[in-house]
Amino acid sequence: ATGADNDLHINQAVVFIEDAIQYRSINHRVDSKSLWLYRWYYSRICQWILGLTITVILALAFVETPSSLTVTSDVRYRHPPWDPPCGLTESIELLCLLVFVFDVSVKSYLIGWEEFCKTKWLMAYILTLVVSLTDWIVSLSFLCTETVRIRRILRPFFLLQNSSMMKKTLKSINSTLPEMASVVLLLAVHLSLFTMFAMLLFARTKDGQQDKEWVGYFRNLPDSLTSLLVLLTTANNPDVMIPAYSKNRAYSIFFILFTVLGNLFLMNLLTAIIYNQFRGYLLKSVQSSLFRRRVGIRAAFEVLCPLEETPANAQELCVSVGDLFQVLQKVEMDPRCKQAIIRSLKTSSCDRLSAAQFQKLFEELDKDAIKQHPPSPEYQSHFMQKLQFVFSHSYFGCLGNVVALANIISICVVLVMDADKQPSERDDFFLGAINCFFILYYLLETLLKILAMGFKRYWSYPSNRFDGLLTGILLILEISTFAVYGFPHPGWRPELMGLLSLWDMVRLVNMLIVFRFLRIIPNMKLMALVVTTLLDLVKNLRAFAGILVVVFYAFAITGIMLFKGAVVPMGNIRIFVPGHPLHQEAVLISKKKKCDFLAFLNHFQTIFIYHLCYLLSFNLICRWAKIYFIAWWLISSVIWVNLFVALLLENFIHKWDRHCHRESLSDIEYQRTVELMFRDVLEEPTEEELMERLHQHPHLHLCR
């Protein structure tokens, strides 16, 4: 029984350490079978299947019936999108939903009933699944002819609940809401007071010529509100004030006051509030991650402690190094960390580890990964050594940059000269010839660098990888161009022969050359800092991007459902409000169609509120459209952009401080995560806190 017990303890320790590595909570069942299930559930393949399922269910929107995913977005020219038969997408959906049902039941079983009652996310998950399945049954029983499909709006929830970072971020956003609400309220008061002012100021006059402002923008309350709301987005900025301004310059004071107060003060105050609130919460969430990691490590220590120890000796609990080796063998972790831990375990002379030593051993996990570049090859020949010195010198890199710049400039000159030429007059000889020489130089440069640094060392620098890959692609393109079209000669502009015309080939080569020019960035110090900050930001931004995807998705689906009938091709106009002469308008809107999935990603909203509501200002659809677009503007443009700015400020300021402190160590590349960013300000949890948390564990019952 002791052997089995020992095995159980080792398995428990393995799982706890894996929890610590992944910042997971340790509050799950710890009996043998549950541990096996737990490790299986969190194994790479299972999580990969879950991720795939989420991707598939989200991607379904692109092929489902009211989708508009066609090559062109112009409703006049585009072909009708593929209409899958009823039951095809639905059966894929059912499969996905069943995977989720399985997921939620495993998760619920693993954490046990007591924890389940505390986890609102899991309950919401179950609720979402129940609603989705019900909606699915309703949908199939109507043979896919029903229009309102709630389950589509609920889909992004599956993405949300699967990422702990996204849940944390959402919590942070949630706790900022009261402050944001106060500013939004202030914005609303500002807007409504100025609207009343505007209606009193730009009232209808007896002289029909004089009230252009009234006719255009302040005809009634909804119009006035819309005009000023759009002014807040600066989309109609000078237009709205031009009629009044040309009547009397003093009217501009009203608009300037409104813009300065609303746009400059209140909007930026929102940034300040979000930055201020968010700063603290991000730190807090990172702190709680650290706490989870320490708890996991401590729990592993506790279960490894042999129970037979006498109470007298209990003050100095110890873990045998042999047990730890067994655990480490089983744990799935970054090989670099594992190596480091085993190495330091072997070098330490003692046979048993105390809690502090155990904890210290695993601090390797928190450390930056310092990347060591492989050494250059050592050549015997004196000539080779000289070559090596020359071609690994930084001046050689600079020469490469200068050549790349020259190439860019030559392309630019050709573009400017060819700008107004007819395609038939164009001669690709000059560009083809110089590009050929430049690409030869790039190839030579790459080969010489590899010779000087050795392939391993060359490849270990990201900038070289970028460079080498692009040079390779350029070479292949150039060779295939020559193979198909022959060598460049004056009047070198043959017709289409292969997959791409010569002109397209040359364009592609030029684009790649322009892209390759980005290699200069690491050579400029401040620019490198800026770019690394941006790259960091992208890493830390995944949670935000996820939430943005969730919001986009929900809005897109809602938009498709709301405005499905509103936009129709020109040949066959069906108007919402009968008898309204909306031909022209329908075409305009169809061109800038909102309900379209990809179009969302740009800042379309301000222009759209304006156009759609201006054009359709007496239609029923406009009421809904207005509310929809205002909500969209508030969430995407105001709140999300401000969150982004807050994160960027946070990131940049930390980075900048670090840059100033560690200027000397600039050669070492650090891994950058949100955890590491805050490492200097994080507090280590105390022994008491850790033990208290361990004693609260619902399944693990420590005897001391």
Place this chain on the structure above:
Amino acid sequence: ATGADNDLHINQAVVFIEDAIQYRSINHRVDSKSLWLYRWYYSRICQWILGLTITVILALAFVETPSSLTVTSDVRYRHPPWDPPCGLTESIELLCLLVFVFDVSVKSYLIGWEEFCKTKWLMAYILTLVVSLTDWIVSLSFLCTETVRIRRILRPFFLLQNSSMMKKTLKSINSTLPEMASVVLLLAVHLSLFTMFAMLLFARTKDGQQDKEWVGYFRNLPDSLTSLLVLLTTANNPDVMIPAYSKNRAYSIFFILFTVLGNLFLMNLLTAIIYNQFRGYLLKSVQSSLFRRRVGIRAAFEVLCPLEETPANAQELCVSVGDLFQVLQKVEMDPRCKQAIIRSLKTSSCDRLSAAQFQKLFEELDKDAIKQHPPSPEYQSHFMQKLQFVFSHSYFGCLGNVVALANIISICVVLVMDADKQPSERDDFFLGAINCFFILYYLLETLLKILAMGFKRYWSYPSNRFDGLLTGILLILEISTFAVYGFPHPGWRPELMGLLSLWDMVRLVNMLIVFRFLRIIPNMKLMALVVTTLLDLVKNLRAFAGILVVVFYAFAITGIMLFKGAVVPMGNIRIFVPGHPLHQEAVLISKKKKCDFLAFLNHFQTIFIYHLCYLLSFNLICRWAKIYFIAWWLISSVIWVNLFVALLLENFIHKWDRHCHRESLSDIEYQRTVELMFRDVLEEPTEEELMERLHQHPHLHLCR
């Protein structure tokens, strides 16, 4: 001789203390006559005259010949502006310049030759004056017919050099420039690479129907650059991508990538950099202000120390209280501070003050002014006491707010109902009647509050002052309405009888009622915080506003000079490039004329770059206009707005922290200046630093 010496020392001490109060440098001459000149130069009347002169010389632009200050901005309707005869504005200008010459000579004399050589601002001042006077002579010798007047662009310099806060802020901005330049460079690289990409991507095709994107936006290099630069300002946001997008949705990736990288990342990075850099420099400048104050106080102490003291006793230098009283009598300072210092001087028992005690005495200057409201009157009668309790209770204020809200809502309802009515159908009876009752209630409320709180206490609250003043104005308006038009009755819409028509009177009353509604703000906690932050910001923003005025002025004058002939009234079109059909365009531009002084204040630039350059894309003027507007956009929109955001973030975060700490003291009103904002983080200068600075003084020679 000792008496005269003593007088000199007392005068020196007075001037040093005044320097300390005003945060001025003490490096000026300290002999008797210079001290008299110095005090006279810095007296209120002299500084007021200087300020007036600066205002006058800046205001000259509104009446000088190429000014466009007329009531309407529409070139078709407006009367020709007043054209002052040659010599009128020029002679006023000469007067102002002579005042400046006097100012610069006094200043230079006072600081002495040695300091003068170190002060670049003074040298620039002299240079500006020399250039201005030369230009003035040239201008008069041409009888005001010359077009280029350099002195006008130089005018804002006089405003700049007169404010030490503005000079400091400019220094801060100046030191942020390298970092800003790196981001702007990155932006330029981003723009140029994407431009090349765009030109390769949207090249001319053989099919004329397919290259709408090329025709519209990417015809040649300057066009492409402009299109993408305007996209960076989001002014042409969906329009620029619509042709490509309707051809193939995938083209949107290019635009999304450009917008996300440029607009979201790089632009916000600029904010982050400016915030980060600027934060430090603002603190630094406040720190140097504190240092100046401490040095001034210390210098006063040193000159008051009797010289006869024996060297043995020199370690504990002391100042007699009597001397200090004499000094305090002469010093011009805030009476509240003076009172506090004299009070604490009288309560202290000792006869002589050490340096530390002396310094501590003047710390009163750094303290917040705590405002004490006068007490309420104490009534004898029991009934009056009850009345007092009722009407000074916060619920009474709430009732007032509710009534004000009801009034607003009633006005809003009437506005909505009357929205589409012809002016002749309008009946002002209903609104007149209810407004009359509401105003009577407001009057009653004010009187009751004064009764309960006493007039002095009532008036000491800013919110009451606001309330009372507006109620008074409303009452006067209402009484004069009744006096002219009689009491409201159905069909109450007489024609114009007095200065304003009844309709205008009612509108004015309504506007004031809407404005009065702002009194609710202090009653909502978070809103009050937000509003006080905004008010703080306005106080701390004076230096920024000054610099903005300087930049505006220079740009406006340059614009007037550059584009003087470009915009002409419709009746008489003279086109820049002969034979170009620009009729329509000229009207469009004249409507949105840029060169106009007031129009600058709004965010016109993005739309203007777009319109002007799009419309005139083949004209010579456009090249200049483009460069001008891009510079304008960079300075006003990008840099200034970011500086503003930085200041707002700084202010708000400090304020918020303080708000959270001192929640209990919320009743006390603090004076808020940029000095007080940083008080907790400022470092006190050490004794050694102070003495070192004093020994470097060019005119004061301390014997120890």
